[in-house]
Amino acid sequence: MMMETSPSPGCLFQPDPREPHPAPDSNSVLGKVRRILEVFGLDDETLSLSELARRTGLAKASVHRLSQELVQWGLLERRNGEYRLGMRLFEIGQRVPRQRILRDLARPLMIDLVQATNETSHLAVSDGLEVLYLDKVSGEQTQISRPSRVAGRMPLHCTATGKALLAFGPRQLLEEVMSAPLTRVTPRTTVAPGLLGQELRKAREQGYVAEFEQTRIGYMSVAIPLTGATGAVVAALSVTAPTTRAKVDRFAGLLNLVGRRMTKLLSAQEF
């Protein structure tokens, strides 16, 4: 095992205030490649060689050499001098089993949900201290584009899916979230740890979570946890609607129905 931070025994203080992804350092080749691939933000689209060198902090020659190799592999593409993420990344990413199985099983059920409500449904897992959206199905005209892209991230403590994962997931995760200050995403976001704990207790009683304008003003969500074969929570499923059309009981009822079916499907796959 490798020691993360020097294991000085007295460091019960902040063992790891890092983001969900521990090490941006490392002078290994893989570390550099990681730097390169991860400086492409969600919207950066294309970056020049110099821009890459600047952002990664690597020598221009190194970036040049590695990028060449990445292009050859297909992880990067080159269009008139600019680099962007390559198609092979998408291809390999689609093979990731945890994602693929969950999506394949949930998709039809999410479509049912959307047809029954004409609202938007999200499928998410927890990663670090955030939710990672695996899929999203929207109703006819209901395009909620902004804060909930597929593969987008949001804090655990402000989203309905996140609260569901916190309420029904491992205690340790909750403690980790509580041990850092809760960022305020909207004026209505729960930032008091005590209040959050109360919300989660209520959630455990009710079997679902509701959230009003804590992630985005004008919208509310209801979410439930999805449990796998072992009984552990593996994901969360939600319905999001404008506050004007908030039908908490109806959403919760539908979600519970769908959740039961989903648990059966997951168990059948030994997930």
Add this chain to the structure above:
Amino acid sequence: MMMETSPSPGCLFQPDPREPHPAPDSNSVLGKVRRILEVFGLDDETLSLSELARRTGLAKASVHRLSQELVQWGLLERRNGEYRLGMRLFEIGQRVPRQRILRDLARPLMIDLVQATNETSHLAVSDGLEVLYLDKVSGEQTQISRPSRVAGRMPLHCTATGKALLAFGPRQLLEEVMSAPLTRVTPRTTVAPGLLGQELRKAREQGYVAEFEQTRIGYMSVAIPLTGATGAVVAALSVTAPTTRAKVDRFAGLLNLVGRRMTKLLSAQEF
């Protein structure tokens, strides 16, 4: 080190039954990482350390070290001793712009198509000598699961999307396809280069391609090319149906309508 097949010039027999991606060799770190990530087949789910070492041809110690680093990054995950592709691959893969833009723009139109036909619609690009499926939208009960997963691949010469890309794409690609023997996927697959050329000529006249049971017995498809801002073909869009419900003219008409809208959208994004 294992050389794949030595590129002996006299091997016009089976020149390259390999995937469309040129170099599996290279003793660089990236080459090894590539080997590791790409031995995970579409269904392999999880592999043990020894299995990885065996498949990649790398030393066990090397696989161990690199896998550790990959796990730390999130490109691999470890569950009770077994490795599998990690969630971060999915996350990064979803950021790939060429894929994301095409999908985001096409998705609503594909849903329209599916609602109008109650059949299945595919979005695909060409990669090497194959089509790579970017998205797939199915009607109510119409689950065509097998040969057309998202991120799945099929030969260019037997699928409707592939023929569309060949008919309207760069001449050089067609020549490349023609220069290798055309594999027979079903008994009805076009394997005679002359016949393929004829089909493509007809396609260019009509503006669309139709294919009957060349990819899968019992099913047919109609496809059109999608052109970007520069006028170049960037993808293909298709409708697939059981042969019993083949309505070529209707499918072609709908696709043309959608294609025109898509071209406008792509141009607006300077794609």
Add this chain to the structure above:
DNA sequence: CGGAAACGTTCCGTTGACCGGACCGTTGCG
């Protein structure tokens, strides 16, 4: 028009990251 700045690319001597054979403790099968 000319000079500076930024770009992508190549070169090359140095070095430390990577390699992989050998080895360890454990597990499971016959």
Add this chain to the structure above:
DNA sequence: CGCAACGGTCCGGTCAACGGAACGTTTCCG
């Protein structure tokens, strides 16, 4: 009980990777 296969660790030799320097070109101003 012995053998084989497993995951994991060790360590000295070596070569792939490194990055500073310099290249030719383009772009942008003064």
